[in-house]
Amino acid sequence: xxxxxxxxxxxxxxxxxxxxxxxxxxxxxxxxxxxxxxxxxxxxxxxxxxxxxxxxxxxxxxxxxxxxxxxxxxxxxxxxxxxxxxxxxxxxxxxxxxxxxxxxxxxxxx
Amino acid sequence: xxxxxxxxxxxxxxxxxxxxxxxxxxxxxxxxxxxxxxxxxxxxxxxxxxxxxxxxxxxxxxxxxxxxxxxxxxxxxxxxxxxxxxxxxxxxxxxxxxxxxxxxxxxxxxxxxx
Numbered sequence: 001x002x003x004x005x006x007x008x009x010x011x012x013x014x015x016x017x018x019x020x021x022x023x024x025x026x027x028x029x030x031x032x033x034x035x036x037x038x039x040x041x042x043x044x045x046x047x048x049x050x051x052x053x054x055x056x057x058x059x060x061x062x063x064x065x066x067x068x069x070x071x072x073x074x075x076x077x078x079x080x081x082x083x084x085x086x087x088x089x090x091x092x093x094x095x096x097x098x099x100x101x102x103x104x105x106x107x108x109x110x
Numbered sequence: 111x112x113x114x115x116x117x118x119x120x121x122x123x124x125x126x127x128x129x130x131x132x133x134x135x136x137x138x139x140x141x142x143x144x145x146x147x148x149x150x151x152x153x154x155x156x157x158x159x160x161x162x163x164x165x166x167x168x169x170x171x172x173x174x175x176x177x178x179x180x181x182x183x184x185x186x187x188x189x190x191x192x193x194x195x196x197x198x199x200x201x202x203x204x205x206x207x208x209x210x211x212x213x214x215x216x217x218x219x220x221x222x223x224x
Contacts, residue, residue, distance in 0.1 A: 041198070042215075042217065042218065043114075043200045043202070043215025043217060044213075045215070046212040046213065046214070049210040049212075093211050098145075098153075098202075099169075100145075100152045100153035100154075101152060
């Protein structure tokens with residue numbers, strides 16, 4: 001499984017766009033990139049998944065450059081309720097075990 | 111409502127007293143797994159199951175047992191709990207939506223072993 005590197009923490013003001021970058025230099029051909037969000041004392045929640053280029057859903061966008069060695073989760077106009085830990089995971093798509101790293105603790109300030 | 115449920119949500123027990131944490135999902139998912147989360151260590155997988163009667167070890171299986179006799183249930187068994195198993199435990203089931211694979215996590219069980 002590819003190892004991922006993310007910033008430990010980030011701060012943002014309400015209403016701003018937040019971009020969290022994840023580095024995964026040894027990503028394999030069959031690997032997908034998935035992001036999860038976790039609030040304190042709750043289970044992680046799926047945000048978005050992608051393989052290449054750009055993926056967008058109702059809550060976030062995922063940007064993946066052509067070499068796929070990194071990815072960026074973009075959260076538009078964050079609010080206080082977006083304060084959470086965000087995890088970047090890389091692995092084959094399917095019903096496979098997830099390997100969570102340390103994640104990025106995002107703090108949104110009013 | 112589609113969900114993964116865990117019981118109990120909180121448990122304080124003593125060393126050596128066998129306990130079971132139940133996990134149930136109502137989404138007919140084939141894949142289920144157990145994780146533990148500890149400060150500074152993140153989430154680590156304990157056991158997983160690809161289908162009924164099919165289970166396998168994750169990263170930290172020592173001291174735990176699981177069973178998968180029915181598709182919807184995946185209990186976690188601690189035969190002789192020890193203080194180092196004090197942790198926050200999550201059960202998850204996996205499904206496909208819009209061509210993406212998602213793991214859906216339960217609310218968690220906070221276990222304290224004294």
